[in-house]
Amino acid sequence: MVKIFVITYSTYGHINKVAESIVKGLQKTGVEVGRYQIAETLSEDILTKMHAPPKPDLPTIVASQLPEADGYLFGFPTRYGTAPAQVKAFFDSTGQLWAQQALMGKPAGFFFSTASQHGGQEVTVFTSLPILAHHGMIFVPFGYAHPYLFDNSEVIGGSAWGAGTIADGDGSRQPSEKELAIAEAQGESFAKVATKLAAA
Template sequence: MAKIFVITYSMYGHINAMAESVVKGLKKAGAEVGRYQIAETLSDEVLAKMHAPPKADFPIITPEDLPKADGFIFGFPTRYGGAPAQVRAFFDATGGLWSSKALAGKPAGFFFSTGSQHGGQEATVLTSLPFLAHHGIIYVPFGYAHPSLLDNSEIVGGSAWGAGTVVNGDGSRLPSQKELEIAEAQGESFAQVAKKLAAK
């Protein structure tokens, strides 16, 4: 059984909603799941002005936790086509793991959210791949493994790079049923890959 950490940064809850479906898919495939969140770097005063709700009750991930997992799925919103500062700060703290090659050969995937259909979902993954490459982490794309990724009858986030949701600029749109199903399918698919790698 592969142990997979689902690690998120979610300010308004959209990513955490997607993560629930990712976890469901991982467990369906028999993976052991650890659920973590990335530490907030903004002050309570700033978060209040942004009308951010209280954080979810998940443990804060530390770099020292990462070697305990066989693989990781990271979920976070895009910021100008890249990872938020909080995610970057977390990876900036993993230098010790890099020097010891503690994460080399482990698989990782991404899921994400944007405010619009053209908000940079694929760019967010592309600009996050260096985090993985420098550690020797194996990126696992989702591919077009779910039929809803080819559905043009309505707004559907996600792509071959991973599951995604489009939340509107004001955050008013919640993940759709199709987006949640894609996230679940990604979790299941990722677990199968991680299981094969963990067995070697």
């Protein structure tokens, strides 16, 4: 059975909520799903001052587990148009896998969260692509594969690069039903591509 890892880093929980819909979409196709979070690097004292909620009860992934999967969907918020330091630290730990070419040819996609409509949803993925390129991984964009991506009647996160949500500057906005529908569709679409690649 094809195995897909959904790997997230989330400070305030928005990404984890989107990930739930990503997983629903993956499961529609019958693939096996592994759900993981990236280790936190901030101290509890700092997180408390940031009013960050407790982390979800999910296993923390380590780089050596990555070869177990056939594909990956990574979810994280933006930090000035790039991945958070926690995500960068995780990818920095994959050097041995790079040397072994252990992730060569495996598909990967992204979903994301920003504070505003123009907060870097697309560029956050764009700045993460070199990681995939160095590992020889295959970037699987979502495309405009859901009608809500054409809906301009309200604020809706996500793009051709992947599903997304907009949290507002204070984190008060939660993922909308339309954003979650896009995420579910991305999960289903990604699973189909990963299955085809695994069978090749």
